[in-house]
Structure formats: C-alpha cells, structure tokens
Amino acid sequence: MSKDHSVHSQRITDEFSERTLLARETVYSGRIWHVVHDSVQLSKDGVTIERDYIVHPGAVTVLVMDDEDRVLMVNQYRHPVGMRLWELPAGLLDVAGEPPVEAAKRELWEEADRTAEHWSILTDVFLSPGSSSEAVRIYLARGVKLVPEHLRHTRTEEEAEMIIQWVPLDDAVAQVLAGKIHNPTAVIGLLAAHAARLSNFSALRHPDEPFDVHPGLRNQ
Incomplete structure (x- = not known):
C-alpha cells in the first residue's frame, strides 16, 4: 500500500529526473514524428526498462x-x-x-x-x-x-x-x-x-519564458 507523503504547506511541481540511456533505436521514421525504442537504467541498483514511444517536435x-x-x-x-x-x-x-x-x-x-x-x-x-x-x-x-x-x-x-x-x-x-x-x-x-x-490573468507567465520542459528545447 502506498504511503501518503503529502505536505500541505508545499506546492506540488513536476521535476526533471535523469536516467541513464543504455541504447536507442529508431524503429519507425515518419514525415512528422518517429518511433524509438529505448533501453533505460531506471535506478542505481541496475533495474532497466524497455520503452517504445513517439518522438514529437511539439x-x-x-x-x-x-x-x-x-x-x-x-x-x-x-x-x-x-x-x-x-x-x-x-x-x-x-x-x-x-x-x-x-x-x-x-x-x-x-x-x-x-x-x-x-x-x-x-x-x-x-x-x-x-x-x-x-x-x-x-x-x-x-x-x-x-x-x-x-x-x-x-x-x-x-x-x-x-x-x-x-x-x-x-x-x-x-x-x-x-x-x-x-x-x-x-x-x-x-x-x-x-x-x-x-x-484577471495576473498570474500568467511572460510569453518569452523558455519552454524548458519540452524535451527537444531543454538547455537551449
């Protein structure tokens, strides 16, 4: 059973989480997007996963x-x-x-x-x-x-x-x-x-803020 780790005084936020990419293969190349097969080391104890997913330009x-x-x-x-x-x-x-x-x-x-x-x-x-x-x-x-x-x-x-x-x-x-x-x-x-x-839309962000969560635009 999962534990409740909620802390009501903190705001939740998605965060970057690096993993070790062991291998990547492009299994389909399309006109707009591609499908890749990744082998990824999920944790320090060596657990790996295999994932197929679409690489999309956003x-x-x-x-x-x-x-x-x-x-x-x-x-x-x-x-x-x-x-x-x-x-x-x-x-x-x-x-x-x-x-x-x-x-x-x-x-x-x-x-x-x-x-x-x-x-x-x-x-x-x-x-x-x-x-x-x-x-x-x-x-x-x-x-x-x-x-x-x-x-x-x-x-x-x-x-x-x-x-x-x-x-x-x-x-x-x-x-x-x-x-x-x-x-x-x-x-x-x-x-x-x-x-x-x-x-009144006062909390919205500036339009030029970097789109860092986009996998293809990070660190640009």
Missing part, C-alpha cells in the same frame, strides 16, 4: 480572447477520429530555430487570419507522456486584429474547410463539461483561461 496552441470574453475557435476535420472538432488555433514546432511564441503568432495568422498585440502563457502540457514526447505550450492572446485579405495565408487540405467562430468562454467551458469538445489542448486551454480569469 506544438503551440493559441487561446484568443476579445474584450467580450469570447474565444476564437476553429472547426476542422480530423481523420484519425473521423470527426470535425472544435479546437483552438494550433500548429507544430517544426521550423528550426523558431521561438515558440513566434510559432504561435504564425499559426494564428495561418489558421485564423489574425494578429495579436498582447501575449502570455496559459500553461504547458504533455499530451500523452506515457507514449509520446509531445509537449505543447498554450498561449493567451489579447488585442486581436484581422489581417487584410491580401495578406492572409492560403489554407489547403483539411484547413481549406476550416470554420472560424467566436464563442463565449463560459459557453465553451460548459460544452467541455458536457463532453461536446474533445480536442485536448482546447479543453485544457479553455479551462485554464476560465481559471486564470478569476485573477
């Missing part, structure tokens, strides 16, 4: 909120689940050397035809840490402006069918709790914004 997500507490959401087809999903503008960290906040600005322009004056970090998440290295930074963007039509990005494939809609934050949160919104970063971003609004 991503950024943008929760855009206007002065009426409406959130900009996009709707697009997602083939693996065979559904059109309501999501937040998002995209991969797949441009070498591009800071995460600049990637977020690019994705907002590409997917929603908008720019924003004010940026902050809502939260950082691992979407499936037991099977993937994918790390996602979710931003809050305020002071949004529509890009002139002649400067907009031309969307293709699934993005060509994308629908853009402003949704009251409270309504979106209600749809999350009703099980009607399923995209994980949309769910997390909406709930984080709802919580952050209680302190």
Whole structure:
C-alpha cells in the first residue's frame, strides 16, 4: 500500500529526473514524428526498462480572447477520429530555430487570419507522456486584429474547410463539461483561461519564458 507523503504547506511541481540511456533505436521514421525504442537504467541498483514511444517536435496552441470574453475557435476535420472538432488555433514546432511564441503568432495568422498585440502563457502540457514526447505550450492572446485579405495565408487540405467562430468562454467551458469538445489542448486551454480569469490573468507567465520542459528545447 502506498504511503501518503503529502505536505500541505508545499506546492506540488513536476521535476526533471535523469536516467541513464543504455541504447536507442529508431524503429519507425515518419514525415512528422518517429518511433524509438529505448533501453533505460531506471535506478542505481541496475533495474532497466524497455520503452517504445513517439518522438514529437511539439506544438503551440493559441487561446484568443476579445474584450467580450469570447474565444476564437476553429472547426476542422480530423481523420484519425473521423470527426470535425472544435479546437483552438494550433500548429507544430517544426521550423528550426523558431521561438515558440513566434510559432504561435504564425499559426494564428495561418489558421485564423489574425494578429495579436498582447501575449502570455496559459500553461504547458504533455499530451500523452506515457507514449509520446509531445509537449505543447498554450498561449493567451489579447488585442486581436484581422489581417487584410491580401495578406492572409492560403489554407489547403483539411484547413481549406476550416470554420472560424467566436464563442463565449463560459459557453465553451460548459460544452467541455458536457463532453461536446474533445480536442485536448482546447479543453485544457479553455479551462485554464476560465481559471486564470478569476485573477484577471495576473498570474500568467511572460510569453518569452523558455519552454524548458519540452524535451527537444531543454538547455537551449
């Protein structure tokens, strides 16, 4: 039976925990991500584990909120689940050397035809840490402006069918709790914004803070 080591006066926090990598093999190389097989020494007494997981470039997500507490959401087809999903503008960290906040600005322009004056970090998440290295930074963007039509990005494939809609934050949160919104970063971003609004977003971090929890960006 596990012991309760809780100390109510301390805040919980995830922390880095180095292990000795004994061997690594790439078992699948894909267009965007790869699958590797690692042999890892788990402890000093020599216990080792074998793990297959996805090596992912990571991503950024943008929760855009206007002065009426409406959130900009996009709707697009997602083939693996065979559904059109309501999501937040998002995209991969797949441009070498591009800071995460600049990637977020690019994705907002590409997917929603908008720019924003004010940026902050809502939260950082691992979407499936037991099977993937994918790390996602979710931003809050305020002071949004529509890009002139002649400067907009031309969307293709699934993005060509994308629908853009402003949704009251409270309504979106209600749809999350009703099980009607399923995209994980949309769910997390909406709930984080709802919580952050209680302190008028005063506790949010600077947009340029290093994304150190991202396995591919540590120590950069």
